[in-house]
Structures are given as structure tokens and as C-alpha cells.
Amino acid sequence: MLGCSSCAMSCASRTNRSASEGSGERSRSRTLIATSRPRDASRQRNTAANPPSPSSGPTVNSSPTARWRRSCRTAMSMADGKRRNARRAALGIVALGVVWLLAVWPPPVWWRAHTPRCTAMMRLRSDCQTASRSTRYVALQEVAPVLQRMVVIGEDSRFHTHSGVDVDEIRDAAGVDPGAGVWATARALWLHRDRVRGASTITQQLAKNLYLSPSRSALRKLKEAVTALRLELTLPKDRILELYLNTAEWGPGIWGVEAASQSYFGVPAARLTADQAAALAATLPFPRTSNPVFQPSRMEARQQLILARFYGRDVTIPPVEEDTLTIPPITVPEVPPVIDSLLKDTILDTLRDTTRDTTRMRRDSLRDSTKKDSTNRDSTSRPI
Template identity: 45%
Template structure:
């Protein structure tokens, strides 16, 4: 009898967990639909960093300037794709070939030169989750990645990504990063500057903090800049100044 009661309670618990997950992801879907036309005012990562700053007794910093996709330097788009997700335009949120190749390349280089998470996966984490690496968070990330790919186009995913990811302490988005590091707009970045910004994306506060590890950042910048010439951007996703970027890599 007691055994049957335990089974009933376990079933109820599983049902409640599934129901909670359904409600949670329903709210996520609603937000993603809004993000088709409305830019997010805050992200989960921004809120996490604000809490961390307050816990240290500091005032949270947030530098962010929104820039439309067509205004970004095509050098930056190419550099970010080269460093983070070369097959972004052909996969559906997960790139299993990239995971295998990233592991192999990182072993060959002796350091992390390319991440295995796609841009869509990274955006899911930034918008809705935390930096925790626990399995539950990764499961939510996978589901949200599918939702983003289904509800947003590649162009909008990339636009959101370039505007919300962390590029330093309190620095969010490429425009704020370009102004902070180079004193210019993200629309005016050179190939070298674009590769630098792409180089620090994996961990701009610690591992690839340019103030603490300039040599490490420079090594990764050179690797990314070499790869940039091999990144192809489909015509519908090229910025207005893409011809200038193409000529920069012409033989």
C-alpha cells in the first residue's frame, strides 16, 4: 500500500514539473514573439550581473546602445561568425559538426579558440537564463534554442545577439563595445578591430579580458582574422557596406 502511494506521489510530482515547464516555456514563447519587433530592455544576464554587483556593494554598470543589423560593420558580422558560429546560416540552432570540430581545434591550438555553442544557443542563455552550467539550465537552453529558431529569422537572431551579449564589465552589445575599446561606432570597425571584439566574446571579464590577458586575446584575434576570409554571408544577410568588406579580403 505504501509503495503504491509513493508511485502516485512520484507521478504527481512529475506531472507538476512538466506542467511548470509548459507554463514557463509558454511565457518564453510569448516574449520571443514580442522580440520579433520589440527590442528587449533587459536580459537575464544583465539582471544577474546587476545582482552580483550589488552583492559586492557596487552600483551596477550598464553601457548599451542599440544598433540595427544593417548598421553593423560587415567585418564585425564576419568576425563573430568566424569565432563563434561559422555555419550559423545553415544549421537550425545546433551544429553537431561544429561541436566536433571545436573540440579538435581547441586541442590543436592548446586553448579555447572557438566555442561549441551556436549563436542561437548563446542568445537563449543571454536572454532568458544564467551562466550556470547545470544540466537543467542546459535543457532549458536547448528548448529555447529551438523556439528562437522557429519564431525568429536568422537576421533577427543575429541582430539581437550583437546587441545584447556581454563585451566587458557592464558593456553590452557591439556598439557600446566598439565605443569603449576603439572610440568609434560598430558601423566603422576595421577587420582587425572586429576580430578583436570577436576574440573576447567567450569570456570578456576574465579569460579573454584584454586588460589582463592581452597576449591571449591577440593570439585569438589573429586566428579569427585568418578565418574571416573563409566565412560566407548569404546575400540577404549582408549589410549595405558589405562590398567594402568583401574587397578587404580580395586577393
């Protein structure tokens, strides 16, 4: 009996506890509902006063300050987008410029073990097949050392010390003080750009012969300088000089030192004398307008300067550009008046005789053709 009563008491206590917990939860829920009702009521009043349009989306504050902020944010985002596009365009232009500067084929390293059969200058000046037939490539050991020395004296006296571009020579040509600033140097280079174009090194001339054109634009000179630096990085000096001697133009249609030596002096390049070597070296700046067989006066003047420098005299060899040279006019000797009148009479008599003979020949040929035509007509008119 005692056990039953204790069980009943525990069940009753549990029931009372659950009832009290349920009443507590109901009271808390009532409190939450009561506190949320004012918020819901205020939200409903605002919604009733400003009903949202079905197409405008969420409600946006339309005060002047908010509109000004939104316009500022829009303008800033557009400006950022334009700046990003400008940076991308600038990077693209720079990348294309770098590719254009480095785009030469075959690459300079190719010439370590290969000899050029046809170059860009050969294709521009003449036909590659004709040039290759008349050109014989020779190694540097087959060229007279005196000619190698003469070419270095006449074309690039600091060939063995610079790295492809002679900065000192460019400054001297433009008349720039070594201590001048960047702006003064750039201004002087631009004002005296014609002189700077004549300060090309042997490596730059090789780059022009192999890959480029004789154009004088600033972009072409920039690509020439970059290509010259690449040639210097990949080839030794002797190889550069050998390639230059075999690809340079020594006269109209004369490519290579061996062809020049045979054409002008009838000897191989290994047997050239000092005077002959100086003459060939003096031909390089203007091979088409002054050479040992065509108007040699300018070539001979430069030849004497090269020989003087070769024998130790302190002389200055000016850079000669082909466009600054003037071809001497062809002078016709004056004819005395008596001889002049006799020549005129002789020429007039000759012309009269020639005209008379020509007229007689035409008349005779016309008479013969007329006789033949009449004979043919008579023969065809006879009955068979």
C-alpha cells in the same frame, strides 16, 4: 317461458365455470405452498444452526480459499491504486518540467518588434540603469559587415544552417562518431560534458543573455537549448544576430557592440576595420579576463586565428571556455643585491624620519593641549 329457461341455464353454466376456475386456482396455490415448505424449512434449519450476528452484516464464506481470494483481490486493488498514483505523479512532474522549460518572459515572439533594454545577464553582472545608460542599440545595418562575419567565424561557423542547436558541433566536441548508438552517444556526452558546454551557438548565447544565468548545470543547458529552438522558430537569422550583438558583454560593464567599439577604438561600429573587428570577435569568449585593453595576449592569439579563417586559411578555432583559461602570473623583475640593500636603507631611513616627525608632532600637540588646559583652569579659579 322458453326465454326464461334458457337464461337460467346460462347462469347456471357460468356459475359452474367460475366454481371450477376457483377450485383450480386453489389447487395450484396449495401445490406452490407445498413445494415451498421444504425450502423454508431448510432455510430455517440453517439459520438456527448459524445465527447471523447483528453487527456483522450479511453472511460471508470464511473458508481458507475464500479468505485467500479476498486477500488477493485486496492486494491487487491496492497495487492498482499505487500504480495509478505513480502515473499521476509522473505526469504531474512531466507537466511541471514542460512548464518550466517553456516559462520565459517575455516570449520569444516579443523580440520581433521590440529591443531589450535590460537582460537577465545585465541584471546579474551590473545594474540595469547603469547598463542602459551606457548601451546604445544599433540596427544590423549600422554594424560593419566585416564584424558580423568575424563574429560568425569566431562563435558559430554554422550559424546560418543550424536550427538553434548545432548537433554536429556537440558531437565533435564530445568526440562521438556519427554512427554511434544512443547509449554510446549519451555516455560520451556525459563524460565530456565540459567540452559540450563550450559548443553553444549564437542563438543559445542569445537565449542565455536574454533569459538565463551563467550557470553550467545540465538543466540550465536544457532550458537554453529549448529556448534557442523557440527563438529560431519565431525570429529570422538577421534579427537573432542583431539581438546578440546588442546584448552581448564585450567587457566589464560594456554591453552592446556600439559601446564596445566606442570604448576600445573610439569609432562607431559601422567604421570598424578588419583587425578591430577580429579583436572584438576574439573578446566575446572571455570579455572580463582578456580584451583589447586588459591582458590582450589571449585575445590576440584568438584574433589571429579568426583573421586567418576570414582570409581563407584552413585553421581550427578551438572553443574557449572562461574557466579553462589561465591568467598569466605577474612577474616582478629581480633587483641586484647592491640596489636592494640601498633601497632597504633608504626605506628604513625614511621610516625612521617619518616616525621621529610623527612622535615630535604628537609631543608638541600634547604640550600645547596641556598648556591650554592649565590656562583654562587658572581663569576659572580666579574670583569674579
